[in-house]
Amino acid sequence: MSGALSNKAQCPVCFSSFSRHIIASHAAKCGVKPTAGAWSALMRSTAPKRARSNALPDAPAVSETQSASRLNPPALPEKPEKPQSQAVPLAEAMRPQLLSEYVGQTQVLEDGQHLWRTLIERNQMPSVILWGPPGCGKTSLAHVIAQKCKQDPKHRFVKLSACTSNVAEIKEVVKVAKNDWQMTKRKTVLFIDEVHRFNKLQQDAFLPHVENGTITLIGATTENPSFSLNSALLSRCKVIPLEALSTEAVVQILERAKDQCASEFEVGQDCLTYLAQMSNGDARTALNSFQMALDSNAESKIINLDHIKESLRRSHVLYDRKGDEHFHCASALQKSIRGSDANAALYWTMRMLQGGEDPLFIARRLVRISCEDVGLADPSALGMAVSAMQGCQLIGKPECNVILAQCAVYLARAKKSHEVLKAMGQVIQQISNSEGEVLPGVPLHLRNGSNKLAKDLGYGLGYSHDLNKVGHMSYMPEGLEDLNFFS
Template sequence: MEICPICFKEFQIAELEGHVNKCIFLNSSNVNDNQKKKRPMSPPPLSKSTFPTQTTSPSPNKKQKNRSTISESSTNVVKSMSFLTPLAKQMQPKSLDDFFGQNRVLGKDTILRSLLEKNEITNMILWGPPGCGKTSLANVIQEICKENPTKFRYVGLCAANCGVKDVQTIVTAAKGELKFGRRTILFMDEIHRFNKRQQDTFLLHVEKGEITLLGATTENPSFSINSALLSRCRVIVMEKLESADIVAILENAAVHLGICVVQSESKNCTGVNIEKSALIWLAETSDGDARIALSNLQLVLQHNTNQNFVITVDVIKEGIKKSHMLYDRKGEEHYNIISAMHKSIRGSDDNAALYWTTRMIVSGEDPLFIARRMVRAASEDIGNADPRALQLAISTMQGCQLIGMPEADVLLAQCAIYLARAPKSREADSALAKAKEVIKECKGPQPSVPMHLRNAPTKLMQDLGYGKLEPGKKRTYMPEGLENVNFF
C-alpha cells in the first residue's frame, strides 16, 4: 500500500498513479472556489522514496500522525533540496551585491560598477573562461532591466541555437520600442559561434543605438569577433575565480539550501551539515569555475539524502575526482600554455618547463605538437651552444610517433628538462631575423648573384662568364653593395 500525496488516502501501488492523476485534475485551477474551500491545502509532492510503506491498514489516529510527519519532512526536503533547476542556475545573482569575484572589473569604484549602479548599460563583450561569471553578470543586468521596465527591454539569445533572422526580428521590435523611449538590451551568449558575416548583422544597429549589445564569449575577441564590431563595444576581461570567491559562492548556496556550514564534524548533528574544509576542497578542485563547484555540491547532496548527516572532505572525495581542467586544444589557453613552456626553456627554468609540459600532457594535448615546439626551441634558443639539443628534440618527436601516449610522456619530460638546462645561444635566430630585415628593406630589385658564384653547367654559361672571377677583383660571397654587412 502507498499513500497519495494529494488526499493522503491509501491505495494499491498499481492503482496509485491513476488515482494521483485524478487528484491533480480535481485540485487544478479549473475547480470552482467552493470545492477548493472544502478540500484542505495539499503539501508539496513527495518522491516515491519518501512514501512510508504499510503492510496493514493503520488506525485513524495513526494515519493522521503519518500525515503530519510526511508534511513536515516534505517541507524540509523539497523546499531546501529542490534540484529541478540546476543549483548553478538557482544561485545566479540578482544584484551586484550578490555577485562574488571579479573585483578588478566590478569592485567598488570601478567604472563598470558605477555605470550599472546608475542603470547605465553600454555595449559590452564579456570575455572569460567558463564559470567565471559572464552569464551571472548578464543576469544582474536583466534584473536591472526588470526594475526599469519603461526604460529597458531585455532579450537573451544564444548563438549556438539561433540565427540572423532571430536577431533581425528582435531589431525590428527594438526600433518600435525606441520610439517610446525604451531601449532593447540584447544578450548574445556564445557570440563567437556567429561567423564574421553573421556578426555584421549587429554593426549598423549598434552604431545607430537601436540595440545595446551584450555579448559573452570564451574565445579571444581579437580572433573571434569582427574588428568593426569590436571597436563599437567595450571588452570586459573576466579572469578565473579565486578559490576564496568560490568558497563564498558555495557558502551562499548552503544557506540557500538550508545547510549549516560547520568547522568540524559533530556527532549530534541535526539536519544536513557540511564542513568548511569540504567547501574549500570543492573550490580548490574546480579550476576557478564556479559552475563546476556548484554542480559537484549538488551531486554530493543528491547522493547523500540522510536528514542528519555531516558532509566531510572524505565523503566528497568518494564520488568526485579532480578531472576538470581548463584546456581547449584549439583555443586561447592552448597557445598560452605552449608559450609558457617555450619561454621557460628559454629562461633555463627546468621546474617551470617541466610543469607546463606536464599541464599539457595531463590535459590531453597532442604529444607531437609539444615535441614540434621543443624542436623549434632546441634550434632557436640553444642552437650551436649545444647542437645535441636539436638531436634530442628530433629523437623525442620520433619517439612520440613510435610509441604514442601515455608511454611518450617521459620522453617529453626528459627533453623539456634537458632543453631548460642546456646552454643558450640565440645567435642563429637573431642572425636570421637580421637577414630577413635586410632583404625586406631592399629598394628595387634584389641584388644579383655575383658571376663567380654562379654554376656553369653549359658552354653558353661558361662563355657568358658564369663561374669566373674578373681579373683584379677580390673574391667575395655577398652580393654587390652588401659586402660589409654583418648579421652576427
C-alpha cells in the same frame, strides 16, 4: 467570417492578434502607453468594418455571460511546485540579483574606482563583449543587468543563446525593439550567451542595429574575441576581459550557497576550501560538485572531505586544444625551457598531454626550441628533438609521453645561445628594408658556370675549389661586403 475578422486587432509590440474586447488590456501589459492620437488609431483598427453585400450572415449573438466565460476561462488546478533543489540547479539558484551580491572581478567592478560599475548601477551600459573562462561570472553579470532592466520601465532585457538561436529570432527581437522604441521609448538590451558560436553571417545581423542604437548588445564568450568575432562587430562593442575567480571568491560563493540552500547540513570549512582550490576558478564547477555532495548525503545531513573528493572526481584538465589555453601552455613551455627551469618544463609538457594535446604539436615545438633557444650552444639538441618527434610518430599515445618529457628536460638543462637567432633576424631585417629597391645580384664568381654560355658571360670566373684559397674570397653581394650579422 468578415465579422469575426473585424473583431481582431494586432498588438503593435508583439504582433499577436487579440479580440477588440481585450486588446486594450493586453497592450497595457506589453507596456504600450501611446498618445491620445495613437490610442485612437489603435481603437479604430479594432472597430468593426461595414459588411460587404456578399458577406456571410452574422454569427448568433453571444450573451455577456458567455462572452465573459470565453474571455476568462476557469483556471486549471495548479501543479504542486517542485522543491527548489530539484527544480533549479544550485549554480542557477545562486545567481546574484544585485551588483552588491556579485563576487569576484574586482579589477573591473571595484567599488568607486571603475567605470563599468557606475554604468551598470545607472543602467547605462554600452554594447559590450564579456570575455573570460567558464564559470568566471559572465552570465551572472548579465543576470544582474537583467534585474536592473526589470526595475526600470525604460529598459527591456532579452536573452538568447547562440547555441539554439538563429537569424530569424534575431530579426524578430530587432523588430520588436524598433516598435518598443517608437511606441514607448523603451530601450532593448539583448544578451547573447556563447556569442562566438554565431557564424559570420549571423554576427552581421547585429551590426546595423547595434550601430544605430536599436539594441544594446551584451555578448558572453569564452573564446578570444579577436579570433571568434567579426572585426566590424568588435569595433562597435567594448571588450571586458574577466579573469578566473580566486580561491577566496569561490569560497565566498560556496559559503553563501551553504547559508541559503544547505543551512541544515553540517559542512566543514575545510570542505569548502578544498572544493574552491580544486575548481580552477570555476564557480559553476564548484557549485555543481557541492550540489552532488548535498544530494548524495541528503539523509545524514553531514558532508565531510571524502564526500567532496568523491563529487569532484574528474577525468579532465582545464584545457582547450583550439582556444587560448592551447597557446598559453605552449608559450609557458618554451619560456620555461628558455629559463632553464626543468621542473616547470616538465610540468607544462605533462599538463598539455593530460589535457588531450596532440603529442606531435609538442614535439614540433621542441624542435623549434632546440634551434631557437639552445642553438649552437649544444648542437646535439636538434638531433634529440627530431628523434623525439620521430619517436612520437612511431609509438603514439600514451607511451610517447616519456619521450617528450625526456626531451623537454634535456632542452631545459642544456646551455643556451641566441647567436644564430639574432643574426637571422638581422638578415631578415636587412632584406625587408630593401623592399622597393632591386636586391643586389649574385657576384659573378659565385654564379654557376656549368655551360659554355654561362662561362662566356663570366659566371664562376675567378672562383677556385682550392681550400687554401676559398677563405680569402668575398661571398657577400656588392655593397654589403663589410656587413657582419654576427657582430
